[in-house]
Amino acid sequence: MSVITVLYFASVKEKVGVGQEQVSPPAGISTVNDLMDWLATRSDGHAKAFASRAMIKTAVDQTHVPPSSPLGNATEVAFFPPVTGG
Amino acid sequence: MSVITVLYFASVKEKVGVGQEQVSPPAGISTVNDLMDWLATRSDGHAKAFASRAMIKTAVDQTHVPPSSPLGNATEVAFFPPVTGG
């Protein structure tokens, strides 16, 4: 699988400790859920960020998707809490 | 019965020919409907104004009322078409 830019926002970013990273997930990582499982193993911060999975929203290539979505040829995947703008 | 100020607005005013008049209705004029019946006899313009009774709205002392309302001690009665502001 090619390189994916992973973005974190708001409380998710604070837990992970960075706002952005480039990752190359191993074979078998085919859905957003798979990606979260794998990212959670990268550091204590990642583990903490992905612990409350129900509170994390996901976007693939800047479009909201459910976590069961396939990654396909995604180049940008974002994780963030429920939005609170407006 | 004492003197009542009668006001006409918009198309009703144009038909009656005046915007305002002081009237002293005879005994027996006890409701807004009675007043309309009596006013309609005052001139051809009045008759024309009150011909399409369903299209006339009424206010007694600056409050919307149905035509069956008693006049009571009203000092100001207004007749006008359905409102079209805003």
Add this chain to the structure above:
Amino acid sequence: MLGPTVRVQREPFDPGAELNAFLSQTPHAGGIAVFVGQMRDFRGADRASGEPVSAMSLEHYPGMAERELSALVADAQSRWRLDGVCVIHRTGDLAPADPIVFVAAASAHRADALEACAFLIDWLKTKAPFWKKETTGAGPRWVEATSADDARAARWDK
């Protein structure tokens, strides 16, 4: 909080200036909903099929117009938690695109502001004693009330 603003005036008003004045009076509101009605240059469903309108004259019932608007504002204040309300209505001669009416409602929470604003303009349209006369190619003519306006107002009947 200042009391509500209700104005019926022959002079033109500036919607942007009115909005900023209203906002300055409601600094603790989270949501402010506003409706501006302006003079349309056509009659009917849309401009393409409508009859051109070149001028408008707005008659009102002095005294009752202010009373009725104040009563609508009081009703809105009893239905929703509002930080402020403002209703301004023009009378007299208007040109196309002139602002006719300005309604604003402010609240801690947006649902109250949005609903109060819609309520105020819907009820104003069916209760406040104003009458529009439009000038078209066929001359001046009184605007007729619509059943759609009655239906929208009826949604708010308790």
Add this chain to the structure above:
Amino acid sequence: MLGPTVRVQREPFDPGAELNAFLSQTPHAGGIAVFVGQMRDFRGADRASGEPVSAMSLEHYPGMAERELSALVADAQSRWRLDGVCVIHRTGDLAPADPIVFVAAASAHRADALEACAFLIDWLKTKAPFWKKETTGAGPRWVEATSADDARAARWDK
């Protein structure tokens, strides 16, 4: 008609100036509905019982925020007949009473404008990637999404 306006900006904006600019672009509209969200100086249901808030910081997802707002505008345009739409959203550091969001919708008829405006702010609140962090006496804290916002947005689900 000009295309819709969608702006995400760090700079403050002037709601009155934005309203007048929008009105000048929609001279044939009969009704213009506007919503202004401004920074509240308290958390909770009302100011009397709420926790004071002294500052706010608004984070957003650059790129997706603009895309999502444009998609909401396109959706509104497909649901209602609109003469114009404008959405402006602040980011960065805000002070109490600063305008956060400005939404405007113009139409020949007021029902379309009022409904489109309510739709836009309701959906913006649940879909546009912005996050508020409020500073209270206990320090900065992320604002949590509310089920009331979800419920309001769900009213518009087709």
